[in-house]
Amino acid sequence: DGGITQSPKYLFRKEGQNVTLSCEQNLNHDAMYWYRQDPGQGLRLIYYSQIVNDFQKGDIAEGYSVSREKKESFPLTVTSAQKNPTAFYLCASNGVAGVNEQFFGPGTRLTVL
Amino acid sequence: GQNIDQPTEMTATEGAIVQINCTYQTSGFNGLFWYQQHAGEAPTFLSYNVLDGLEEKGRFSSFLSRSKGYSYLLLKELQMKDSASYLCAVRSYGGATNKLIFGTGTLLAVQP
Numbered sequence: 712d713g714g715i716t717q718s719p720k721y722l723f724r725k726e727g728q729n730v731t732l733s734c735e736q737n738l739n740h741d742a743m744y745w746y747r748q749d750p751g752q753g754l755r756l757i758y759y760s761q762i763v764n765d766f767q768k769g770d771i772a773e774g775y776s777v778s779r780e781k782k783e784s785f786p787l788t789v790t791s792a793q794k795n796p797t798a799f800y801l802c803a804s805n806g807v808a809g810v811n812e813q814f815f816g817p818g819t820r821l822t823v824l
Numbered sequence: 825g826q827n828i829d830q831p832t833e834m835t836a837t838e839g840a841i842v843q844i845n846c847t848y849q850t851s852g853f854n855g856l857f858w859y860q861q862h863a864g865e866a867p868t869f870l871s872y873n874v875l876d877g878l879e880e881k882g883r884f885s886s887f888l889s890r891s892k893g894y895s896y897l898l899l900k901e902l903q904m905k906d907s908a909s910y911l912c913a914v915r916s917y918g919g920a921t922n923k924l925i926f927g928t929g930t931l932l933a934v935q936p
Contacts, residue, residue: 742922753828753911753926754867769923801866805922810874812857813924815866 715816723789732804743785748799825852827831828927835933844897844913856919905932
């Protein structure tokens, strides 16, 4: 089955630790995105990548880093510089066919203790 | 600036019809999407409008007026499983990118 996978579903970390969230897709999509979702707020774009080895900052990139070494993978690292990292993180991708809607992974809920 | 507004919460009755409105102000408009999101799950794509008018897809329809910066999602024959958050998102074309800007979502509660 084609789709986007994120692991783990739930993640707990101590304050001050870096943590990496994985995102893998087998949809052959070029573009991939990372969003953060907080209660009462819409999805906010952290980083996006249009093609392998290239990525751009979104609206709230501070305290986060990404890499795009393979088309299928777009991991997100939440660094200790992120002031309020506890949130629901969603990865998405889109291709160029049809209306180019973004497909979302199941999300990772990160809790920093 | 860029802004998307939609009601925070709505309540409707099973079997009824509900309309969820979305107004937007963006530059470089390149389409409007509606997504459904159940609590703790991924958003799933419902509909897309880029030209003015109504798009119908089974029990769900979406309308767009670009001149008014306005869209609505219409859900007919409501079922309990339709209880979810509905996200309005505008695609803003800027250079080579097609980024989405999301509203805060409308939490719909369907009651028996």
